Amino acid sequence: MEYTTSGLSxxxxxxxxxxxxxxxxxxxxxxxxxxxxxxxxxxAIFSNIVHLGADPALVGFVNRPREAAPHTIANIEATGxxxxxxxxxxxxxxxxxxxxxxxxxxxxxxxxxxxAEFPDGVIVPYVRQSRxxxxxxxxxxxxxxxxxxxxxxxxxxxxxxPQEIQAEDxxxxxxxxxxxxxxxxxxxxxxxxxARLPYAKYRP
Amino acid sequence: MEYTTSGLSxxxxxxxxxxxxxxxxxxxxxxxxxxxxxxxxxxAIFSNIVHLGADPALVGFVNRPREAAPHTIANIEATGxxxxxxxxxxxxxxxxxxxxxxxxxxxxxxxxxxxAEFPDGVIVPYVRQSRxxxxxxxxxxxxxxxxxxxxxxxxxxxxxxPQEIQAEDxxxxxxxxxxxxxxxxxxxxxxxxxARLPYAKYRP
Numbered sequence: 219m220e221y222t223t224s225g226l227s228x229x230x231x232x233x234x235x236x237x238x239x240x241x242x243x244x245x246x247x248x249x250x251x252x253x254x255x256x257x258x259x260x261x262a263i264f265s266n267i268v269h270l271g272a273d274p275a276l277v278g279f280v281n282r283p284r285e286a287a288p289h290t291i292a293n294i295e296a297t298g299x300x301x302x303x304x305x306x307x308x309x310x311x312x313x314x315x316x317x318x319x320x321x322x323x324x325x326x327x328x329x330x331x332x333x334a335e336f337p338d339g340v341i342v343p344y345v346r347q348s349r350x351x352x353x354x355x356x357x358x359x360x361x362x363x364x365x366x367x368x369x370x371x372x373x374x375x376x377x378x379x380p381q382e383i384q385a386e387d388x389x390x391x392x393x394x395x396x397x398x399x400x401x402x403x404x405x406x407x408x409x410x411x412x413a414r415l416p417y418a419k420y421r422p
Numbered sequence: 423m424e425y426t427t428s429g430l431s432x433x434x435x436x437x438x439x440x441x442x443x444x445x446x447x448x449x450x451x452x453x454x455x456x457x458x459x460x461x462x463x464x465x466a467i468f469s470n471i472v473h474l475g476a477d478p479a480l481v482g483f484v485n486r487p488r489e490a491a492p493h494t495i496a497n498i499e500a501t502g503x504x505x506x507x508x509x510x511x512x513x514x515x516x517x518x519x520x521x522x523x524x525x526x527x528x529x530x531x532x533x534x535x536x537x538a539e540f541p542d543g544v545i546v547p548y549v550r551q552s553r554x555x556x557x558x559x560x561x562x563x564x565x566x567x568x569x570x571x572x573x574x575x576x577x578x579x580x581x582x583x584p585q586e587i588q589a590e591d592x593x594x595x596x597x598x599x600x601x602x603x604x605x606x607x608x609x610x611x612x613x614x615x616x617a618r619l620p621y622a623k624y625r626p
Binding site for chain 2: 219220221222223226229231232233234235236237238239240241242243244245246247248265266267268269270271272273274275276277278280302304307310311314315316317318319320321350352357358360362363364365367369371373374375376377378379380381384385387388389390392393397398399401402404405406407408409410411412413414415416417418419420421
């Protein structure tokens, strides 16, 4: 099957969204927790999370246009901190449910039945049920002018994971903690290791 | 296990890179093919690819600092077009091998044994062996000043996939074409579907 730009434009909006969103491949899917200035919590599922570098430890994510998804980005601007929490199968339905539109004043933590935990007194919570999670401090928000989205960049300042999933060289076997991947708008996947390959060298 | 910023700074460079790079979760891994102004091909494996939006159909990827990875970004700037090609297990070793440093003038296509195909006369090739692939036109290159990386944004103008993997609603079951995910610097994974979940609604 083949599409060009003009072929894509003939697709209805939902078909096009499903196709384009799955074309770019498997994604990291996680819950982003934030608080507003008054400490009211917000929790939302995000799948466009990308590693930017290890030193400094930078992670970026894409926030949809503010009209569609105002709270996470506004809270991050207000407080400068947020957490990213991996999802496993036992909390998948609750995690997906955070994408519903809740009224002002309703925290998704309460609405979906996940618990906020504040392990070290920082204002922004982790998701207690999540097994791999990290806290970031905002570095920069870059507007993507072509479609009104935002690329939010933060530096990791705290992280938690089950010790038994870490290899000697630092690598985390996140599948052993049940961490999921996503595909498209609404597809969720488990992952199985095939290989870790050695550093590639030129072979004349 | 728990780390803070100060704990991370005590790790050796490789352990830190493996840890931080796997923390952000499963990634889309693909081959990016480019050409220079003279039509000389280049092929490189990238794993930080992110969906930005379906209409316009925008995809971003992170290019490492130019000193470390000069060719892909320079070719994209020169020609404005590039292709992203999914990887399956049969071409995993060749795909990983593209990350080696080849001398000027050596095309990774020839060096690793993958074939360039030019299905519609456009200057930039697809990887013939890849089953899901798409061509983009450069929209913008955004510098990430915090670590010297680059966020490259393109619009999809052509795409190819096996018809039998497409659901009626447009979604691509890319696992049926064997598309892989990656984790960290050197981990490769296959993925198995758990669920597609319905659009989440507020339930008072």
